[in-house]
Amino acid sequence: MELSHLYHALLALEMCFSVIMVLCNPVSLKGNLDSSPFPSSFLFGTASSSYQFEGAYLSDGKGLNNWDLFTHKPGNIVDGSNGDVAVDQYHRYLEDLNLMNYIGVNSYRFSISWARILPQGRFGSVNKAGINHYNKLINTLLLRGIKPFVTLTHYDIPQELENRYGAWLSPEVREDFKYYADICFKHFGDRVKYWVTFNEPNVAVIRGYRSGLYPPSRCSSSFGNCSSGDSENEPFVAAHNIILSHAAAVDIYRTKYQKQQRGSIGIVMNAIWYEPISNSYEDKQAAERAQSFYMNWFLDPIILGKYPLEMQEILGSDLPVFSNHDQKKLKSGLDFIGVNHYTSFYIRDCMFSVCEHGPGSSKTEGFALRTALKDGIFIGKSTAVDWLYVYPQGMDKIVTYIKKRYNNIPMFITENGFGENDKSDSPTEESLNDLNRVEYISGYLDTLAAALRKGADVRGYFLWSLLDNFEWTSGYTIRFGLHHVDYATLERTPRASAIWYKQFIANHTSPQEFSA
Ligand SMILES: *[C@@H]1O[C@H](CO)[C@@H](O)[C@H](O)[C@H]1NC(C)=O
Ligand SMILES: *[C@@H]1O[C@H](CO)[C@@H](O)[C@H](O)[C@H]1NC(C)=O
Numbered sequence: 001m002e003l004s005h006l007y008h009a010l011l012a013l014e015m016c017f018s019v020i021m022v023l024c025n026p027v028s029l030k031g032n033l034d035s036s037p038f039p040s041s042f043l044f045g046t047a048s049s050s051y052q053f054e055g056a057y058l059s060d061g062k063g064l065n066n067w068d069l070f071t072h073k074p075g076n077i078v079d080g081s082n083g084d085v086a087v088d089q090y091h092r093y094l095e096d097l098n099l100m101n102y103i104g105v106n107s108y109r110f111s112i113s114w115a116r117i118l119p120q121g122r123f124g125s126v127n128k129a130g131i132n133h134y135n136k137l138i139n140t141l142l143l144r145g146i147k148p149f150v151t152l153t154h155y156d157i158p159q160e161l162e163n164r165y166g167a168w169l170s171p172e173v174r175e176d177f178k179y180y181a182d183i184c185f186k187h188f189g190d191r192v193k194y195w196v197t198f199n200e201p202n203v204a205v206i207r208g209y210r211s212g213l214y215p216p217s218r219c220s221s222s223f224g225n226c227s228s229g230d231s232e233n234e235p236f237v238a239a240h241n242i243i244l245s246h247a248a249a250v251d252i253y254r255t256k257y258q259k260q261q262r263g264s265i266g267i268v269m270n271a272i273w274y275e276p277i278s279n280s281y282e283d284k285q286a287a288e289r290a291q292s293f294y295m296n297w298f299l300d301p302i303i304l305g306k307y308p309l310e311m312q313e314i315l316g317s318d319l320p321v322f323s324n325h326d327q328k329k330l331k332s333g334l335d336f337i338g339v340n341h342y343t344s345f346y347i348r349d350c351m352f353s354v355c356e357h358g359p360g361s362s363k364t365e366g367f368a369l370r371t372a373l374k375d376g377i378f379i380g381k382s383t384a385v386d387w388l389y390v391y392p393q394g395m396d397k398i399v400t401y402i403k404k405r406y407n408n409i410p411m412f413i414t415e416n417g418f419g420e421n422d423k424s425d426s427p428t429e430e431s432l433n434d435l436n437r438v439e440y441i442s443g444y445l446d447t448l449a450a451a452l453r454k455g456a457d458v459r460g461y462f463l464w465s466l467l468d469n470f471e472w473t474s475g476y477t478i479r480f481g482l483h484h485v486d487y488a489t490l491e492r493t494p495r496a497s498a499i500w501y502k503q504f505i506a507n508h509t510s511p512q513e514f515s516a
Helices: 002-024 066-071 089-103 128-143 159-165 173-188 201-209 234-261 281-304 309-318 324-330 393-405 435-453 496-508
Strands: 043-047 107-111 147-153 194-199 264-270 273-276 336-340 344-349 368-371 411-415 458-463 483-486 491-494
Touching (some): 043 089, 043 147, 066 159, 089 491, 089 496, 107 194, 107 458, 128 147, 147 173, 173 234, 194 234, 194 336, 194 411, 201 234, 201 264, 201 281, 234 264, 234 281, 234 324, 264 281, 264 411, 273 281, 281 344, 281 393, 336 393, 344 393, 435 458, 435 496
Parallel strands (some): 043 107, 147 194, 194 264, 336 411
Antiparallel strands (some): 344 368
């Protein structure tokens, strides 16, 4: 393909040029930096996760995890695919670091594969090859001037723990997570200064135990098609164990490591902006409830030591209770909040008003119906991704909401990005000239800047994602990358959005200095 050759030639040329600039021009070309709302320490990066990127699913002693098993079962993934190879970042990270250096990011968010470090959880030995792999990745990142921002688990758990005791449904899992976290802090914490315990535990428990769409595929018949489960109880039990696992990991970090290693630790939530569908008191309260039953469900206990009041009132005995000992451990149980924000929905009250049955309308979801439509008009431009509506104002609104509720605890936007439906393997001009993605990112960064100007303490932004990759149950049918990936050859080709992001970063930072 001529086009892709041209891109690669340009890429190589630009890369040499960037290196020469850095080596020969220590004086920063500041330009309009003074008016930039992004502080000089701001992290600009891209985000990824082990299952979606690494591949190498049985290489070098890795154990099976829940997603390996789930994807290998026919019918679970729309295109019948899996993450066995994914984009093979396990073997191709040097190439991907070149792409990152070209864009000029100063940070990379990735996750460690738990089963690569502990193939049998705490019931087996540490896999040295797994430790070596992440040591190489971390060291190379640092050599390239890119700070590692590391998630301990991004939906994945060794299958051994699912088989032994039902993973997140059992309090036993807290011991396993603590054991795993300790090993990661011990081996990598001298160099990793940003730790995330969990990625989107709200999505993991809702899809794993309410709708059953993700492993371990558990739900009641009125919520999905599973062989067993209890959609009105298990999500809350799993969430409770995750919250206490988070607290245990943070406790280990703070008591054993943080003083010497001087890093910070947080959790990443999926954060949707919920706009009341009308100005009525009931709909406004419902939008508040929707946040409580989705995001505050985890953040309130971790930061304030208790579940949101609305949840306690509506769920009663379905909601587990924290002991006094738990509560003491929980309060102020993080250093930063990670925010994955992509989309917004309207919320209609279903508690005081009669409303149709639909997403969010049940008691277990807080009687708050989610809809993208108001008077027949979408909240924002709809996209190829069924849950993704383009509503840039949502970024400012959700960041401002979190800032107020949690007293402006430092935040990172740990994910934001735009997905497209594209099944073609060889990159077409149309797929590379992704102006819809540029428009999306540009709009969301503008409103993030607005939130920063109003005083929100946001310290970084990670775009999802550097590359097209395995998009969970959508397999490879949805593409989120700044680079197109040809899944037959695994060749990466930059899209217009990669060039745009490079320029945006250059416009808002001083030229980066490589640290040896
Ligand atoms: C439910 O799952 C079973 C087994 O996987 C399948 O045979 C059946 O068609 C599914 N039913 C629906 C309504 O999707
Ligand atoms: C970067 O700054 C230049 C000069 O002000 C401007 O023309 C360009 O649109 C900016 N690009 C981005 C992506 O912000």
